Amino acid sequence: MPAAPTGSAAALHEPDLGHHGDAEATPGLVDLAVNVRRAPMPDWLADPITAALGDLAAYPDPAPARAAVAHRHGRPPEEVLLTAGAAEGFVLIARALTGARHPVVVHPQFTEPEAALRAAGHRVDRALLDPADGFRLDPARVPDDADLVMIGNPTNPTSVLHPADTIAALARPGRVLVVDEAFADSTAAPGADGEPESLAARRDLPGLVVVRSLTKTWGLAGLRIGYLLGDAALLARFAAAQPLWAVSTPALAAATACAAPAAVAAERAIAAELAADRDHLVARLSGLPGVRVAGRPAAAFVLIHTAGAAEVRERLRAHGWAVRRGDTFPGLGPDWLRIAVRDRGTTDAFIETLARILEA
Structure with a gap:
């Protein structure tokens, strides 16, 4: 049997280390749970x-x-x-x-x-x-x-x-x-x-x-x-x-x-576009009541804290959106969600849905 974690960090509730975003992104949902860029292959x-x-x-x-x-x-x-x-x-x-x-x-x-x-x-x-x-x-x-x-x-x-x-x-x-x-x-x-x-x-x-x-x-x-x-x-x-x-x-x-070298140059152009899309997502999330964006996001995803995130996630699924639950990561809990950065149109549609859920 694999050894359990030791030390003061061991918790009574052990997170599911085998859970990943692909389990959230089931067919028919807009995928904000997986941090893989979706674009035509050059x-x-x-x-x-x-x-x-x-x-x-x-x-x-x-x-x-x-x-x-x-x-x-x-x-x-x-x-x-x-x-x-x-x-x-x-x-x-x-x-x-x-x-x-x-x-x-x-x-x-x-x-x-x-x-x-x-x-x-x-x-x-x-x-x-x-x-x-x-x-x-x-x-x-x-x-x-x-x-x-x-x-x-x-x-x-x-x-x-x-x-x-x-x-x-x-x-x-x-x-x-x-x-x-x-x-x-x-x-x-x-x-x-x-x-x-x-x-x-x-x-x-x-x-x-x-x-x-x-x-x-x-x-x-x-x-x-x-x-x-x-x-x-x-x-x-x-x-x-x-x-x-x-x-x-x-x-x-x-x-x-x-x-x-051409691929590395392309990566940098993609990263610059990603940064603009991420800034847009962070700005829209920051305008929602009860939502806190963690730290200063620098990657292809954003972590947020909101009360009742587990229920929010389920309601998002009912409205066609998949986001990543946070409680399977050690050090987080049920009030955290991870959201992949997408284009501005997708972000705006997602924020409208999330805002209605939070208001309700």
């Missing part, structure tokens, strides 16, 4: 994926994609491990680091890191961030003796983007620091120098492992492609826990395409 991405279908008789060769991703982040190829989505990366880390004595997961955040640790038999402690402080990271909340620390940046579901220096302060010899940057590409902007607060190019921090995903911005959740960045010797341990040919040939083609 030809520069669709064409190599389609072409790869002609090579399915051969076993996948990850070398070209690995080299392309390494070049994007200014690393040698041996510091890249391609995975079947970011979620597989968490599983590999949990299985490879069975000797970790004190794993700590900083919450609220994506639940798969802790779920993977528990499934691998780890006893997990939780460092809970304070909603009154906008869920900002306080390094003092992470125990000094933690030898495996997992945190998201920007964090799902809070949408908080922590300063890179604050995250980097958690790194130290004898500790593996895993930073989930699945939404980091959504924080970039045209003219900006890379992605604000990303540690993907840092090679000087001991034990740093950065987890990346290509499924969110490019709508590839069904293709399953992500990667880990970190010290070559550490990644070799994770690779040893990975099945052979874990990443398919079409997924490798997508990884190569998404690492190209």
Whole structure:
């Protein structure tokens, strides 16, 4: 049996770590529960994926994609491990680091890191961030003796983007620091120098492992492609826990395409559009009575607090809208909802529905 969480963070009501937004987004509902961008796939991405279908008789060769991703982040190829989505990366880390004595997961955040640790038999402690402080990271909340620390940046579901220096302060010899940057590409902007607060190019921090995903911005959740960045010797341990040919040939083609300079430039343009749509969503939500937007959102989703959120969510479903419940994230409760950023027209229609529900 997987070990239960330990320490003061263990709660009487244990959140359902296996619940994800796709369970909310049932057919017939407008999907504000899943943080995957829905847009036509550009030809520069669709064409190599389609072409790869002609090579399915051969076993996948990850070398070209690995080299392309390494070049994007200014690393040698041996510091890249391609995975079947970011979620597989968490599983590999949990299985490879069975000797970790004190794993700590900083919450609220994506639940798969802790779920993977528990499934691998780890006893997990939780460092809970304070909603009154906008869920900002306080390094003092992470125990000094933690030898495996997992945190998201920007964090799902809070949408908080922590300063890179604050995250980097958690790194130290004898500790593996895993930073989930699945939404980091959504924080970039045209003219900006890379992605604000990303540690993907840092090679000087001991034990740093950065987890990346290509499924969110490019709508590839069904293709399953992500990667880990970190010290070559550490990644070799994770690779040893990975099945052979874990990443398919079409997924490798997508990884190569998404690492190209044109793709990175496109990401920044998309992120700028996302920021404008997010600001519009935050402004509309902030105008509703009884609704509080958490922190300063920086990702493709917004976290809100409103009394009776569970009933609000059910009434939204009855009116055709799916949003993500918050009580399955450790550190949150039944009065939290996560809302994906969509175009302004969709946002305005959603706000009209939500306003009527709250008035009633």
